[in-house]
Amino acid sequence: MTDLLIHDGIVVTVDHENRLLKNGSVRVSDGTISSVEPTEPADRRSTAEHVIDASGKVVIPGLIDAHRHTDFTLVQGLFSELAGDELLKEAFALYHTAESTLGDDFFDAAWRLACLRQLTHGVTTVNAMDFTPELGAEAIGETGLRGVIGPELADFLTPASAAEQLADARRFIETYHDTFEGRVTASIAPGGEAGCSRTLWEGVAELRADYPDLRLHTHLYDSAVANTMAAGSGTDDPLDLLDRYDLLDERTLLTHLLHAGRDDAKRIADAGAHVLHCPTVYSYFQAGTQTWFPLPALQEFGANVVIGLDDPFWFDSWDLIQESKHARLLANFEYGAQQWSSYDLLKMLTIDAARALGLDGKIGSLEPGKRADLVVIDVNTPRHQPYSNLPSVLMNTVTAGDVETVVVEGDILMEDQSIESMDVESVQAAAIRERERFQRRTGWETSLAGSTPPDRSILRRVSGRLLLRAIKQYGRGVVNQHL
Template sequence: MTDLLIHDAIVVTMDRENRVLENGSVRVSDGTVSSVEPTDPADRDATASRVIDADGKVVMPGLVDAHRHTDFTLVQGLFSELAGDELLTEALSLYHTAESALGESFFEAGWRLACLRQLTHGVTTVNAMDFTPAIGAEAIGDAGLRGVIGPELADLLDPAPADEQIADARRFIETYHGSHGGRVTASIAPGGEAGCSRELWEGVADLRAAYPDLRLHTHLYDSAAADTMAAGSGASDPLDLLDRYDLLDERTLLTHLLHADRDDAGRIAESGAHVLHCPTVYSYFRSGGRSWFPLPSLSEFGANVVIGLDDPFWFDSWDLIQEAKHARLLSNYEYGSQQWSSYDLLEAITVDAARALGLDDRIGSLEPGKRADLIVVDVDTPRHRPFSNLPSVLVNTVTAGDVETVVVDGRVLMADRSVESMDVESVRAAATRERERLESRTGWETSLAGSTPPDESILRRVSSRALLRAARQYGRGALARWVR
């Protein structure tokens, strides 16, 4: 018995043959894609538990957000008009304020809202690095989504010592890896060369040895002082730091690389590590003399480059399709046209991202035997038709608002833009309540016209020894970097 039948769709399979079926049907049984074939007239009258007529619409794999921090979902709009350094310092210190003054309910409401937004934006899988990973794992699992999540480890910024953070990470892995029917998996997530001591890197190496199948997810080269920071752990540069602890290989996810050069790109590609690119966060605050993401060198050496949205409070966006568009525009502006083709971008938010997360045997393309993670996109509108070159339509004119149906593991989570796997009103009510508590307890003034930070900077009112230690050791810029 077919559980789900979608017929008369334009099926973008993202498979190895790059098949696009102009009029195709997708069948799902027991959460798995059983067939992807041209639509037979009999499909329109076929028996299935659920049938979707997708005439004039696109069916494609669910989107994969390759790098996300989610703890601060509820601060949308607070920081949007601040300068970059001011935003970062306020955000980091606000996190510590929220942790002590607002409690778990603040983060629970934020995670549930994040899952609702991801779902309605067609993001079926997220790779997250957060300080509240257990809350996130439960939220992702309950929403019916898929996620890879790791506790962010940073003993130079978190008051907990390195051994305690490693022990907590081990408990998280033992509790949540493979949970919720296998949809939630764990990662090992050191924050990067700036916020991790040598002791913590040693603990991370022990975790990697104990759990060799897990992805290692970290930031790298997103500060001009990256080499100096790596030297604090006895390495010549950040890649050497990972190499020394046997952490640089095909299971490694490297985020940002803003200040990496051509030589670094070659070393990364040779190692097999994957690169997680989040272009908009940097363009939002970029200053003239700053380095930029070395896409041409990474492409030259054949590194796998995929795309993520990073923190929600940077530019208040949850649209991964538009992020892919920005990736191309910004790279073309920096290096010249044709840095990425439209199909390259589709791969970067589906099958290549799944490969980076070690999930490409299960998701990322529509093929028999893979889990049925897919979305239906409405392109039968005056905004899109008539068209040719469908990949360009999907990454140039489609937005997340065109996603109307979302399926994960064969379960319909949203149909015709109506969410079925979450109580939308309760999510919104909790988010509103916790947002109001945040504003009242921190002194932020908000209105429809904007927001204003407290008269006295939050940073000066937070006495966390970790913040002070990081500020003394690395300075304000490195301290600020650690909200990401």
Template sequence: MSPDILIHDATVLTVDENNHLYRNGTVVVDDGRIQAVRRSEPDDADAVAETVIDGSGRLVMPGLVNAHAHLELTALTGAFSEMSVGELFAEMTAFCEQLGRGKYEYLVEAGCDLAALNFIRGGITTTNAMEALPSRGADAFGEAGLRGFFGPWISDLFWDIPEDEQFERARSFIEDYHDTYDGRIQATVCPHDDWSCSRDVWERTAELAADFPDLPVHTHLLELGASNTMARANDAEDSLALLDEVGLLDDRLVAAHFRVADEDDIERMAANDASVAHCPSIFCYWEPDGETEWTPVPKLREAGTTVGLGLDDHYWHDSSDLLGEARQARLAANLSFGTNQFHSMELVRMLTIEGARALGVGDELGSIRPGKRADLILLDLSDPKFAPKTNIPALVANAATTADVESTIVDGELLMHDNEVRSMNPEEVCERAETAVERFGDELGWEMDVGGSKPPSHLQTARDLPKRGPAHLVARLGLQHVKDRL
């Protein structure tokens, strides 16, 4: 029988154990899996397949893995761009409280569809997302043909949603969505972070995770200076000690940011096979001062820790270009630690196989090897910016953008081919996003147009803020600061 897809005479960057690169390669896909990757043969162009793609002037590489993301407010891209950090966090805290109570579902649905569309166009085939309402994202990505890891965040000090209700939601989501959409949608356990969760939440999270031992545990870890302070308030020496004590410091852990980590933290992460999701643009955009501590990615990788790349809240920095995160990671590391921190191929691996390994699916995704799932992207290298096509890994890490992605394949299905999205209607998605933003703006008095964004008054934001949880958070941190000084 003829295969489903045959791509011939392409440059093929396999990202396998040896980082094999074919100057003229052929990739054969059938029944959702890669059947062969080899040098092209003269008769490949005349081969019989359901879809034959002439790869001349194209690069075939594994689909990109967005290792840490939030999707729900994608439709508000451009709305936060000019805010200060304080304004941003006030608005987001108010939004999250309202989202947790079921408000603005129309905005969430439109945003998740828009994220799925943009990710298809940008070559992101797998996304690991932590959400207030993860079912919306799971359905959007599942129906679009994408692969996704989703879970509802859990926190008792960030918002005022009752703790029991949060754990019930988490369990229900796992039971309803794990391994759905032909296995492309997977569930995760998501304690929100180490600065807004009490020890009780961490212990209950560990119990939930024990009931579902195959699921990743996705959290924000050592993102803020308050992280270890809250850990001490939770009767632990520091954040990693707390996770270790409750049984969550292991190979299932995917820790976003890890920005204020020290040498001991690095050693403990590596010793326990935990992974890190590095999101450079979000911090470059919002906290780029000389005193900002930077995720020690070079030392983490040197210690043997798996590090993937993520977009985080891409609507905060107005970019869903995961390829751009590779260049940003390089530049930020050079600024913080000195030049030549990464070889270009390391960055390509962080975009693909390392993200897959962080999520526990490196044996199925992240490289082009016979037997693996056929999650592939094709980049058009005909643009003069790629000439003369030397050092392909450097071109991917430094020059390529979402605009260069020509085709996106997930599970052997062409979600986009020749720049035409097949699994969604782009015009309808964009229209729904515009309608949702207009409705949202009218409801809140938030002015958004082509000239910029003017959020509602601080008084309205204050009314929408959660009260009990953040009050307890501030009180616990304040008390611990006093104890630390005594």
């Protein structure tokens, strides 16, 4: 018995044959795609448990956000007018004071709101690195979404010691890996060469040896002084740091790479590691003099490059499709036109991202035997009609507002833009309550016209101490370059 039948849609399979069905049907049984074929007349009279008429609509694999931080979702709109150095100071301060100042209620509300944002934007899977992973696993799992979640390990950025963080990470893996019917899995997520001590890297290597199937998810080369930071762990550069601990291979996910060079790109590609590219956050704040990464070299050597939102609450957008558009525009501006085709971008948000996460055997394309993670997009509107070159329409014109239906594991989480898997009112009420409490505790002033950070808040006092500590450790010149 077919549980779900979607008929008469334009089905973009993103399979190994790149099939595109003008009038296609997708059948789902027990959460698995059983067939993807041209629509037959009988499909329109089907007695399947649930039938969706997708006439004039496009069916694609669920979108995959390859890199995201989630903890501070509730500060959206507060930080978006800050300069890059001010943003970094406030962020450091938040990380150091959040647990004692804000508590679990704040972060639980943040994760629930993030799930709502994710769902309504057609993102069925997220690869998250956060300081509150347990709350994230529960939120993702209960909402019906899919997530790879890693506790962010960064003993230079948070009060907890390396030993405490490593113990917490091991406990998280043992508790949450492969839970919620396999929709929630764990990763090992050291913050990067700038945030981790040598002791922490040694512990990460032990975790990797104990859990060889997990992805290693980290930031790399996101600062002009990345080599100096790596030198603190006794290595020549960040890739040498990973190599020393046997952490650079096809299970490794490297985020940003803004300051990597051609030789670094070759080493990454040769190792089979994956690059998680987040264009908007760095172009929005221009954190440093270099704001792009070595795309031509990565493409030349065949590295797998995929896209993530990073910190969507810093720049107020959760639209992964628009993120991919930004990636193309900025790449074309930097290196010349036609860096990526529209179909390349679609693959980066689906099957290529699934491959990076080690999930390409389960999701990322619409073909029999894979789990039914898919999105229905309405293009039968004056905004889109008439059109040709459907991949271009999807990547250049479509926005999250066109996402109509979202399915994960065959379960309908949103249909006709009506959310089925969440109590939207309670999620929004909790978010409003906790955001207001955040503002009272920190002294932020907000209005419809904008927001103003406090002059002498607890955040800025702690931030000042953090900067002094960083200056003592790395020197004023290095810190100024990093900011």
